[in-house]
Amino acid sequence: MPSPAAPGSPAIPSRVQAVFWDLDGTLVDTEPYWIAAELQLVERFDGYWSEELGRGLVGNALPASAAVLQQAGVRLEIREIIDELIGSVIEQVRHRIPWRPGARELLAELCDAGIPTALVTMSEKLLAQEIVERLPAGSFGHLVTGDMVANGKPHPEPYLRAVEHLSGVRPGVDKSRIIALEDSLPGASSAQAAGLVTVAIPHVVQVPDDPGRHRWDSLAGRGLADLEALVTGEAAPQAEAAVPRGTA
The missing domain is CATH 1.10.150 (DNA polymerase; domain 1)
Structure with missing residues (x-):
């Protein structure tokens, strides 16, 4: 499995401590x-x-x-x-792996910036590794899969497991500076319950508005600056949301 960060990686920006990704519907259109x-x-x-x-x-x-x-x-x-x-x-x-628009580009930017990442998915490790192996080495520092937890999404355990791992390799973890990217209501609910800054990117299913989370139409065109705005409060929850696209 890729290491959390290679020696000599660029310093982590002070605002975003980590970004946790859902797999199905967020990173890939599976x-x-x-x-x-x-x-x-x-x-x-x-x-x-x-x-x-x-x-x-x-x-x-x-x-x-x-x-x-x-x-x-x-x-x-x-x-x-x-x-x-x-x-x-x-x-x-x-x-064929159908990547979601903008996902690999944002992931690459995070990797270049030295921002720790984790894949938090209800798919099992066998499937998750099939996809991770087709990404550049080091794209994800840690995997939390459905067969690694007792309680799946919408329970907070999957994201809390990712936070626990991050705490073990990087001291001073602040959950209010960790961003979770999700495409479904169970996933978004899991991340919110874990206390993370949550972004819903609806795709196959609608995700209802909630004052405690953000919503983007797509990851296309999104970058680290957009994520930093979320943790500094420059982008208020729902302020940047548009009407969900619904089904794809």
Whole structure:
């Protein structure tokens, strides 16, 4: 796994201490892959599923999603369902990774500036590594995946685990100076509950307005200066938000 920061990296700007990233729908546009995998699995067991039902699972922990699929007619154990879904998404990712606009550019800028990053995802490590390995070395200093936590999003545990790791390698962590980038309500709720500065970037599903978080239409054109404005209060929550784009 990449190290948190290479020796000799540029000093971290005083305002942003770290940026934590969601994976599906934020870094990569894999939510359609998950929705297709869920539909295919339910159809195999002659159950009922729809794209709308699939959208309802966006951002949820995989065991919770698997339980919903059981209710839809999938006659497999929770672990078997998770393995089937992950296998399908990995197969699609190996064929093509659909990066979200602006995501790799912002990630590269953070890496160049020496800003610590973590990937905090409800996908399991096997899938997360498939994607991380296709990024420049050192893009992420730490991974927190769904199989590493007892409680998935919207519980704060995934983001608190990332904070705990950061605290172990960089003293003086201030959660009000850590930014979480999310595309779903469960993910944004998890980050907010962990006490992080939270930015929702709605994509496949709507994320309701909330006075405690920011919303951007896209990461395209966003840079470190935009993130610094969030922690200094120069960008008030929702002040920079526009009407969500809805489905992609």
